[in-house]
Amino acid sequence: MILPLVFYSCSGTETGDSTTADNEFTGAPGEVKLMTVDPGHFHASLVQKYSYDQVDSVAYVYAPEGSDGLERHLARIEQYNNREENPTNWVEEVYTGPDFFEKMIEERPGNVVVLAGNNAKKTSYIKQSVDAGLNVLSDKPMVIKPERFPMLREALEQAHENGILLYDIMTERFEITTILQRELSRYPDVFGELEKGTPEDPAITKESVHHFFKYVSGQPLIRPGWFFDVDQQGEAIVDVSTHLVDMILWETFPGQGIDTTDVNVVQADRWATQMTPDQFTKVTQMEPYPEYLEEDLDENNNLNVFANGSFVFTVNGVHGKVSVEWDYQAPEGAGDTHYSIMRGTKANLVIRQGEEQNYTPTLYVEPVNGSGGEQFEQALNSAIEEIAGEYSGVSLTPSDNGWQVVIPDEHRIGHEAHFAQVTEQYLDYLVEGEIPEWERKNMLTKYFITTQAYEKSR
Known part of the structure; x- marks a missing residue:
């Protein structure tokens, strides 16, 4: 079995609906649609190592052209689709181009952004996704420099105010x-x-x-x-x-x-x-x-x-x-x-x-x-x-x-x-319509601690 792929070129892609994503989740089959951005870290593919009834089998990927991370991501998804025991059935629809992130925001074919890649850009991706009304499931860390911490704080506060679910993947x-x-x-x-x-x-x-x-x-x-x-x-x-x-x-x-x-x-x-x-x-x-x-x-x-x-x-x-x-x-x-x-x-x-x-x-x-x-x-x-x-x-x-x-x-x-257990927890939170207060507070405090430690180490 060969992984079904659809590649879009930098031009000629139809513009999708730019209205705010519908965040009313009921647990119905296929209502969650993933959009993976620049999957430079293997954790992005581990989110899809298993299938979930609530998640549509069509997953959208937006990445730079010629990205090695994208090739390895797609190869791992194909491996999951082809394994003998409990195979998945993902269909990856891929857009590549220098404007990959802007194109994702413009087209928004899904309602959950998956981030696992270059951490220097991640805090900005999180904030822009939340600004666009998109839910975010992010690999750690959400921020790596103290000067970016206020941006993360603002994104977390804004997500809560607007009913958007921003969550990080805490597997341990x-x-x-x-x-x-x-x-x-x-x-x-x-x-x-x-x-x-x-x-x-x-x-x-x-x-x-x-x-x-x-x-x-x-x-x-x-x-x-x-x-x-x-x-x-x-x-x-x-x-x-x-x-x-x-x-x-x-x-x-x-x-x-x-x-x-x-x-x-x-x-x-x-x-x-x-x-x-x-x-x-x-x-x-x-x-x-x-x-x-x-x-x-x-x-x-x-x-x-x-x-x-x-x-x-x-x-x-x-x-x-x-x-x-x-x-x-x-x-x-x-x-x-x-x-x-x-x-x-x-x-x-x-x-x-x-x-x-x-x-x-x-x-x-x-x-x-x-x-x-x-x-x-x-x-x-x-x-x-x-x-x-x-x-x-x-x-x-x-x-x-x-x-x-x-x-x-x-x-x-x-x-x-x-990774599947964290994803399932996140899917439950989507149906509940919110992340518990203690989770939200500790998410912010956790990154406050790590960025403060970064400064103290110097």
Whole structure:
């Protein structure tokens, strides 16, 4: 089966209806129509890895002419259409030209704009889409420079006032160990109360290690050259850290909206990952370096990418720490890894994903301050039994410092599948007609934190 495509030239395209998009959604089949803008990041295709009854099978793509990102996007969609198990049936209608964004706004054949590409342009794309009355489902980050934060704030406020749904893709909330860490923190007889922590010993820590060279949907991931330009992709502090800040807000104060006045960045740092010319060519299929990366080269022609960062912030007095590192390639059998700890007065809830865990995220409950007696064990067993009512098969096994939470494979669906879960959540919000207040407040505060950390790191 060949992916059905319709290409429009720069001229001769019929002008579509320019009236405001109809935002009355009922959940009816095919009522949501996607318009993907300049899909330079593979996350754009992961939104379409699966089909949704509510989403029309015809998806519209607007991109620059000759875009490598567009070619790779269409190839992945074709792969999803052609797979043996659970194939999709997307039909991609493509417009290419220098005026691709303006043409999307003019034609507006759909009602949801999907953004996952060059982050330097994303905040402007978001604001212009909202101005045009279009809903937006955006990959993170929505903003990478502090001077653009007011534009994002205005877009979020305007979207809410006009009944437009602007939402970012926070996949890590759907990772099962994170879900269970959050759930167990809500049992006072197990977790106690969340510590306040200090800058040196935060109450909650989220650390992640990522890799430039990796596989997506079974194929080596080819990254665009601009991915390594922090002025276009963004530094770690404003990019991947978005997920970690989101999880800290989501776990420590579940269901509560956090205002920008409730947070403060205490300290921040940044450092570079070095890539050789051969490594750069392997991951981008580009040679030599593009001109915009020349200022980041050292005397040996190696590329220094400021893809690493960490910072400590407080939220309602609770200290949280975020740390992101990028290596070139993971060890054999490993992939991106995550570490997290939530410190309670009775127990710490710890996620580890190292060699000892076979690089699989694993959750531990580790009592503190002598609280691990028989009464504690009974409370923990009772909590796990209750949680297993929703997440079947979840159980406990003893570990060196307490207990390991045993999680059946059926709950470990993988990072790529989390994009479908976020999309389904967004579709639900479309039917409800609004994004919950706590979601909207935390979206703004999350980017306030990352852009403030960006400034503090300097």
